[in-house]
Amino acid sequence: MSREMVVRIGLLGFGTIGSSVYRLIEKEHDNILDGTGVDLQVVKVLEQDSRKIPQDAAPGVFTADFSEIADDPSIDIVVEVIGGTDWAYTFLDEAMRKGKNVVTANKQLLASKGRALFDLARDLRRHLRFEASVAGAIPIIKVMRESMIAAELHTVYGIVNGTTNYILTRMYNGEGDYPEILAKAQELGYAEAEPTADVGGGDAAAKMAILGSIAFHSRVTLSDVAYEGIQDVSQEDVRYAKDLGFVVKLIGAARLVDGRVSVRVYPALLPQEHPLAAISGSHNAVFLQGESIGEIMLMGPGAGGVPTATAVVSDIVSIANTKDVGFLQSCSCYRSLDFYPADEMESAFFIKVNVEDRSGVLAQIAAVFGTHGVSVASLIQKGQGDEAELVLITHPTKEKNFFAAIEQVRRLPSCKNEPMTLRVL
Amino acid sequence: MSREMVVRIGLLGFGTIGSSVYRLIEKEHDNILDGTGVDLQVVKVLEQDSRKIPQDAAPGVFTADFSEIADDPSIDIVVEVIGGTDWAYTFLDEAMRKGKNVVTANKQLLASKGRALFDLARDLRRHLRFEASVAGAIPIIKVMRESMIAAELHTVYGIVNGTTNYILTRMYNGEGDYPEILAKAQELGYAEAEPTADVGGGDAAAKMAILGSIAFHSRVTLSDVAYEGIQDVSQEDVRYAKDLGFVVKLIGAARLVDGRVSVRVYPALLPQEHPLAAISGSHNAVFLQGESIGEIMLMGPGAGGVPTATAVVSDIVSIANTKDVGFLQSCSCYRSLDFYPADEMESAFFIKVNVEDRSGVLAQIAAVFGTHGVSVASLIQKGQGDEAELVLITHPTKEKNFFAAIEQVRRLPSCKNEPMTLRVL
Numbered sequence: 135m136s137r138e139m140v141v142r143i144g145l146l147g148f149g150t151i152g153s154s155v156y157r158l159i160e161k162e163h164d165n166i167l168d169g170t171g172v173d174l175q176v177v178k179v180l181e182q183d184s185r186k187i188p189q190d191a192a193p194g195v196f197t198a199d200f201s202e203i204a205d206d207p208s209i210d211i212v213v214e215v216i217g218g219t220d221w222a223y224t225f226l227d228e229a230m231r232k233g234k235n236v237v238t239a240n241k242q243l244l245a246s247k248g249r250a251l252f253d254l255a256r257d258l259r260r261h262l263r264f265e266a267s268v269a270g271a272i273p274i275i276k277v278m279r280e281s282m283i284a285a286e287l288h289t290v291y292g293i294v295n296g297t298t299n300y301i302l303t304r305m306y307n308g309e310g311d312y313p314e315i316l317a318k319a320q321e322l323g324y325a326e327a328e329p330t331a332d333v334g335g336g337d338a339a340a341k342m343a344i345l346g347s348i349a350f351h352s353r354v355t356l357s358d359v360a361y362e363g364i365q366d367v368s369q370e371d372v373r374y375a376k377d378l379g380f381v382v383k384l385i386g387a388a389r390l391v392d393g394r395v396s397v398r399v400y401p402a403l404l405p406q407e408h409p410l411a412a413i414s415g416s417h418n419a420v421f422l423q424g425e426s427i428g429e430i431m432l433m434g435p436g437a438g439g440v441p442t443a444t445a446v447v448s449d450i451v452s453i454a455n456t457k458d459v460g461f462l463q464s465c466s467c468y469r470s471l472d473f474y475p476a477d478e479m480e481s482a483f484f485i486k487v488n489v490e491d492r493s494g495v496l497a498q499i500a501a502v503f504g505t506h507g508v509s510v511a512s513l514i515q516k517g518q519g520d521e522a523e524l525v526l527i528t529h530p531t532k533e534k535n536f537f538a539a540i541e542q543v544r545r546l547p548s549c550k551n552e553p554m555t556l557r558v559l
Numbered sequence: 560m561s562r563e564m565v566v567r568i569g570l571l572g573f574g575t576i577g578s579s580v581y582r583l584i585e586k587e588h589d590n591i592l593d594g595t596g597v598d599l600q601v602v603k604v605l606e607q608d609s610r611k612i613p614q615d616a617a618p619g620v621f622t623a624d625f626s627e628i629a630d631d632p633s634i635d636i637v638v639e640v641i642g643g644t645d646w647a648y649t650f651l652d653e654a655m656r657k658g659k660n661v662v663t664a665n666k667q668l669l670a671s672k673g674r675a676l677f678d679l680a681r682d683l684r685r686h687l688r689f690e691a692s693v694a695g696a697i698p699i700i701k702v703m704r705e706s707m708i709a710a711e712l713h714t715v716y717g718i719v720n721g722t723t724n725y726i727l728t729r730m731y732n733g734e735g736d737y738p739e740i741l742a743k744a745q746e747l748g749y750a751e752a753e754p755t756a757d758v759g760g761g762d763a764a765a766k767m768a769i770l771g772s773i774a775f776h777s778r779v780t781l782s783d784v785a786y787e788g789i790q791d792v793s794q795e796d797v798r799y800a801k802d803l804g805f806v807v808k809l810i811g812a813a814r815l816v817d818g819r820v821s822v823r824v825y826p827a828l829l830p831q832e833h834p835l836a837a838i839s840g841s842h843n844a845v846f847l848q849g850e851s852i853g854e855i856m857l858m859g860p861g862a863g864g865v866p867t868a869t870a871v872v873s874d875i876v877s878i879a880n881t882k883d884v885g886f887l888q889s890c891s892c893y894r895s896l897d898f899y900p901a902d903e904m905e906s907a908f909f910i911k912v913n914v915e916d917r918s919g920v921l922a923q924i925a926a927v928f929g930t931h932g933v934s935v936a937s938l939i940q941k942g943q944g945d946e947a948e949l950v951l952i953t954h955p956t957k958e959k960n961f962f963a964a965i966e967q968v969r970r971l972p973s974c975k976n977e978p979m980t981l982r983v984l
Contacts, residue, residue: 158851162708162709162711162851165709165711166708166709168893168894169776169891170708265706271710271851271852271853271855272855273702273705273706276701276706277698277701280698280701280873280876280877281690281701281873282869282873283587283594283595283869283872283873283876284584284587284590284591284868284872284873285696285869286587286590351593351594407839409837412834412837414832426583426587426865426866426869427696427859427860427865427866428696428859428863429859429860430857430858430859430860431857431858431859432855432856432857433855433856434853434854434856435852435853435854438853440851440852441853443709444706444707444708444710444852447708447709448706448707448708448709451705452705455881468593468594469593
């Protein structure tokens with residue numbers, strides 16, 4: 135290395151990720167210095183909970199007072215890993231105003247208040263980096279921002295929530311039904327005691343808002359993302375899907391359609407040959423399609439303190455090595471696109487419904503579908519006493535037509551339960 | 560964007576990749592300017608073959624004289640996509656000496672003469688970028704150099720040759736034997752008329768030399784890589800492997816073992832659940848393992864003019880946005896590690912051999928294996944008249960012990976043909 139560059143870091147939060155960042159920088163300090171010329175020094179750590187302060191901490195490093203970091207002119211970069219959207223926002227705002235570049239792992243913050251933070255970063259010419267906010271150790275932000283420059287991305291599919299992928303993988307393997315596997319996942323620490331953000335799709339939605347913003351250079355906030363979770367997916371649905379050659383995954387889908395953006399999260403059937411179908415357990419993956427690149431997929435650990443810390447560290451070193459020309463500093467949203475109406479989107483669907491087991495019922499349902507322009511690609515019918523269970527896969531159709539057809543099917547006297555519907559990717 | 564930066568490019572070569580770079584910059588010029596503030600201008604193109612010059616080329620852009628590029632002080636970046644290791648070397652050397660940063664897609668050049676070029680780049684403080692040299696559009700170089708900074712990589716497995724992966728995928732699907740599928744691949748343009756570099760493993764070896772150098776920060780040249788091709792893999796081998804739950808792939812394996820480096824290329828059996836097993840057709844993929852990251856995989860198109868051009872363009876923009884601190888400028892090999900002797904490496908093996916079909920023969924072979932400390936994990940035996948075909952998978956063992964055992968097996972009078980052996984990953 136020709137020249138060493140000391141980078142002094144203020145770390146906000148010493149939970150799972152914060153302590154991993156601290157330890158990783160300690161452990162890899164010399165390798166990073168040898169490899170990049172950057173001499174990383176964590177000089178201050180903000181942590182309110184004094185029980186978390188490690189015994190080997192040098193005196194004066196840990197503080198409960200943010201101003202000790204904000205007002206220390208020797209600190210170059212502030213790393214925010216406290217989570218939440220209130221204090222985190224206040225701290226990042228103040229840090230940038232006081233001359234610091236910032237790194238955050240906070241997806242909820244970026245997906246809800248990203249615009250204000252990115253605007254501030256642009257105005258003040260600060261770096262705002264966020265590799266760790268989506269998909270943990272997978273460097274999807276860097277790849278999309280720096281390597282997909284000429285890719286003309288039009289589609290981003292993500293398996294960006296490890297908890298739901300773990301649950302769905304176990305359901306696919308026939309290891310139990312949803313409530314049972316969720317309980318096991320909670321026991322093993324793969325799911326939170328309050329699992330709603332994960333199983334309900336909100337966590338994935340925040341991440342997809344970030345990925346959608348980067349992919350299409352147009353701001354997507356959490357409130358722009360329609361999302362559904364996996365709570366209503368049964369082991370039986372998963373098994374039927376498997377019989378038909380599909381895997382059920384919680385999919386984030388960001389698409390550019392006719393110059394408009396659509397970002398959604400829902401459980402969906404994927405053909406078993408799809409690269410995302412092979413992503414099992416708590417792994418994350420992001421699948422990119424673009425005119426110039428065809429398709430590219432990245433997969434890896436989507437969570438965990440140490441893997442996520444590697445993303446934070448790469449952001450820090452990246453800031454130290456980037457010229458101040460605007461591009462990698464802050465926001466990549468240089469345009470403002472409209473959103474595509476959800477019910478105008480096209481999708482194929484999986485339907486499971488119980489009907490009276492008598493002749494003519496199938497014809498009746500087929501007629502309803504036909505009226506709405508929905509055509510059936512494959513069908514399983516199983517007798518069960520007086521009732522038959524129908525499982526259908528449709529060809530792609532406008533969603534509003536499909537749901538109009540389903541509304542009519544559910545009102546048929548021969549329809550015996552609430553039809554279960556899932557999209558097919 | 561706060562400020563625009565004009566980047567003037569001299570392009571060496573107007574073949575498949577060169578013309579794709581030219582067209583991609585033309586097509587994406589405004590998007591790149593909006594997204595990055597970089598105003599890309601291809602001002603000179605070196606091409607000896609005047610028939611390749613497009614009719615819409617502006618006068619004075621195409622030249623057959625390299626000095627028009629080297630001696631033009633307004634050119635910032637020289638992009639080398641002519642291939643070969645002689646002129647390409649001379650041109651890159653001269654371009655750097657004349658003040659230009661350089662981008663190359665030339666794996667053979669880097670794997671054979673990389674050290675001299677990287678040393679020159681370091682001494683002159685020039686950027687030497689090479690994203691397109693390995694795995695086409697997959698941004699594996701950027702990810703390894705910039706995102707895996709704290710990953711402590713110890714293993715890199717690559718499917719980095721699309722031709723062989725295409726052939727092996729078709730063999731796996733039972734579409735024919737090796738010569739037949741190779742002929743079809745040649746017909747369809749998936750394989751060269753002279754396919755040796757691809758099917759013999761040399762192309763993959765050059766790429767793995769590059770990936771190994773980056774992963775372990777220690778120079779690996781092509782001559783350090785032991786490589787084998789897929790010419791001797793039969794449809795029957797692939798079918799037996801499939802029956803045992805494996806997929807056969809041409810694998811590049813770069814490993815750091817006890818502080819020493821091993822880089823090799825060979826056809827190997829992968830468990831069907833391995834993420835690399837799902838990489839089909841002409842796709843490439845690189846699978847990274849490291850202490851801090853667990854495992855990460857990238858997959859995508861490994862070749863093709865336009866996908867490869869996206870990698871070249873991202874290199875150009877990356878140069879325009881990187882501070883001159885040494886780290887991303889040139890070589891990442893800051894240490895010099897020894898190589899691990901191949902025959903000391905451990906591997907599991909697949910063996911297929913014909914033997915006399917009489918009692919005692921299996922015991923004889925098992926005894927030979929036992930003497931050399933090779934233990935059998937699974938076995939298929941099929942009678943065929945006077946002969947039986949044995950297919951075995953061993954547990955991992957030192958390769959020299961395994962090959963000593965095989966040498967002894969082949970000399971047994973009951974052994975009827977040359978044993979076929981393949982490694983198991």
